[in-house]
Amino acid sequence: MIADSSATLIVGLRNPGSSYEQTRHNIGAVAVDRFLSDNDLSLKRARQGLKADVAETNVAGRRVVLAVPRTFMNESSQAVVPLLKYYGIDPERLLVVHDDIDVPLGKIKVQHGGGHGGNNGVRSVLGSLGSEKFWRLKIGVGRPPSHMDAADYVLGRFGANERETVDVAVYRAADVVEAFITDGGDRARQFAGELND
Secondary structure (H helix, E strand, O other): OOOOOOOEEEEEOOOOOHHHOOEHHHHHHHHHHHHHHHOOOOOEEOOOOOOEEEEEEEEOOEEEEEEEEOOOHHHOHHHHHHHHHHHOOOHHHEEEEEEEOOOOOOOEEEEEOOOOOOOHHHHHHHHHHOOOOOEEEEEEOOOOOOOOOHHHHHOOEOOHHHHHHHHHHHHHHHHHHHHHHHHOHHHHHHHHHHHHO
């Protein structure tokens, strides 16, 4: 595949399998699914050797690849890094969408660079990519109760009283994905801040 400096890769992190559906850890993939649904796109199995489901489209003449890994969260780099290489996409045009316990429930935040913040999917990508210079769209899932381990918390499902807040956050995150594609990371970051107000 020929390198395309204007192409964009959007990856929604998750754990695959029905037992993980609708868990807090999978909200990044849920947001990407929301964007796909809003734009009449659907995922398909990536070519052999790529551990992801992908959808390809063009927005304003630019190639856009949306993906959810077929790997578990802590092995996300096994999907993300090969996708970047195969499509020839600059990491600066990568947006990783993921849950974050340090962001209040229902809030969203766009960040460029920095550490993994305890998210094992981001930790995996950082370790294999060898660079922190990519974009993240963090969807707040709130802090676990004091008696609960953070790993158990993110593998749990949202409570009925959280559902409406989470659904709104997913719709907003899908809109931020669109802003990232069309206007770039800085505008997406500003837009996410506006949506939180």
